[in-house]
Amino acid sequence: MAALYLLLALLSLLCHSLVVQHSSATEEKVTALPGLDGELPFEMYTGYITVNQTTDNNLFYYFVKSESKPEEDPLILWLTGGPACSGFTSLAYEIGPLRFEWKEYNGTLPGLYYSPFRLTKNASVIFLDSPSGTGFSYSSVSLTEYKTGDYKTVREAYIFLMKWFENHQEFLSNPFFIAGDSYGGVFVPLLATRVADGIDNGTEPVLNLKGYFVGNPVTDKIYDATQVPFYHAMSFIDEGLYKAAEESCRGRYDIYATEECEAHIDEVEEMVSDINKSQVLEFDCGDTWAPRPPLSSARRRSLRESQAHIDSATTIPPIACRGYGYYLGYLWLNSEIVRDALHIRKDTVGEWVRCNAAVNYTKEVTSTILYHRNLTTRGYPALIYSGDHDSLIPTAGTHGWIKTLNYSVVDPWRPWFFYSQVAGFTVKYENNLTFATVKAAGHTTPEYKPRESISMFLHWVHKQPF
Known part of the structure; x- marks a missing residue:
């Protein structure tokens, strides 16, 4: 009998260990999605990784494997800006394989289609909901009490990466890039620096970091303004x-x-x-x-403030507006059958919002220029791109801070082409730093010009001229 009790105790401890491990890192395959006919025509997984045991911070992610040669194609971690905008924004509106059918909402679930313009055709991409409180990422601490900022977000993103690669060691040899846009301009160079330091220090697992790219990036308070x-x-x-x-x-x-x-x-x-x-x-x-409040010296909308996000079912944009797609995403992701299909943990997130203004976030970094200098002089290639019709982070400001690096020009300013048409202009500097514009694109460049942007990305990661 004593032996039986001992055996039961050991089994209990084993089960407890498995539960803890399961809560620390889980990943499940998504085989079908409501609103899209048939099985997924690409390979997608969703999962959670615990990045802070004390407050039970779990970062949610979407992982889409390359449709070409996932065993050797580039692997990209894409960090959506905001801060606190869901990685689903990039998956469904910028570079991912899904798009919403642009139809007036009639009470049924919004439909999806398989986008012909997707980076995942030739690269594997991790779309991360970061920091905690973003998208489907959650914490045991309420949003009113939970505090985060630039450094904590990057630190937890690094923990996420280390754990993700521990569970996906088959991707350790793939060329790895960190990318993003908008406020990702803060996250990307800080995280890339942390990864580069880990490589130099022999941190396990050692990642095959081959560079980074950022678009219309928040970089420096002077040049951004x-x-x-x-x-x-x-x-x-x-x-x-x-x-x-x-x-x-x-x-x-x-x-x-x-x-x-x-x-x-x-x-x-x-x-x-x-x-x-x-x-x-x-x-x-x-x-x-969303009627605009009257302008005044005391209460003025900043020139640098982003446009209001469509984060509530009570704010419905006209169907002719880009924001209508965000509204469809809000409806879709707040459906229980969609959450079940995506393997969302029950009772962790109430209302999903694309960009969560309720996250108590402190913007601590006023300039990332030195991070760019550090990375590029250490041999990590960088692509800085800019949609040239964005007034939030104007092209001239972005090119302005690049010039302060005082790098010599290797390939002078020239147009670059997509299907024999000028798609933008580019210049290459020493230390493998490339600056490029995307003609007629806005703040989140791939959202406005997906074909041109994806062509530019793929040429750059494969070290081919574009």
Whole structure:
């Protein structure tokens, strides 16, 4: 009898160990998705990895294998910006294999289709919900109490990577890249630096980091705040107002040097208040469902503030607007049958929102320029790209901070082509740093120009000219 009790105790401990291991890292294959006919035409997995045992921080991810040669194709970790915007944003609206059928919602589940424009055709991609509280990632600490910021987010993303590769050692030899856009401009170089340090220190597992790429990246508070020159170049403000703002602000638009500067910035903001800041050529649909508060010195919408996200079923954009796709995503991911198909853990996340403003996030990094210098001089190639019709992080500002690196030009400024048409312009500097524009694209470049962007990415990761 004693032996039986001992055996039962050992079995109990074993089961407990398995449960803990299961909660620490789980991954399941997604074979079908509601709204898409038949089995998935690509290989996708979803899972959770615990990155903080104390607060039970579990980061959720979507992993899509390359449809070509996953055993040797590039592996990319894609970090969506925000901060606190779900990796599903990149999967369904930018570089992934899924898109929503653009139909007016009729009470049934939104439909999906298999996108012909996808990076996953020739690369494996991990789409991460980071930090905790983003998408389907969760913590045992409530959002009102949970605090995070740039450094904690990157630290936990690194823990995620180490654990993910421990469970996927077959990908250790694949060329590995870290990428993202928007506020990913902070995450990407910081995480790439942490990975590079781990490689130098012999941290296990040693990753095959081959470079990184970021688009319209939040980088430096001075160079990112170049909206006034952008609006002038686009003829949105006249010469007089531009000169007055330039003089009173002393060429710095990240701070208000004088009262006159602040007054002129108010004038600029009023002039462009009906312009879509993410892509200045597209409809500005914000006023249709979210009336703008009156401008004032005390309560003013910043030139650097992102457009409002469609995060609630009570804010329905017109079907002609890009935000309608976000609304369809909101409806789809808040369906129980979809959550079951994606293997979402029960009672972990209530309402899914694309970008979670409720996350208590502190932006701690004011400039990542030194991180870029550190990485590129250590031999890690970088592609910095910019949709040239984005006013949130204007192209001239991005190219401006690149020039401060004082790298010699290796391949002079030239157009690059997609199907014999100019798709943008590019220049290559020493230390394998490439800067490229994507013509007529907005803030999240692949969302606006997926074919051109994906072609650019694949040429670059394979060290081919584009």
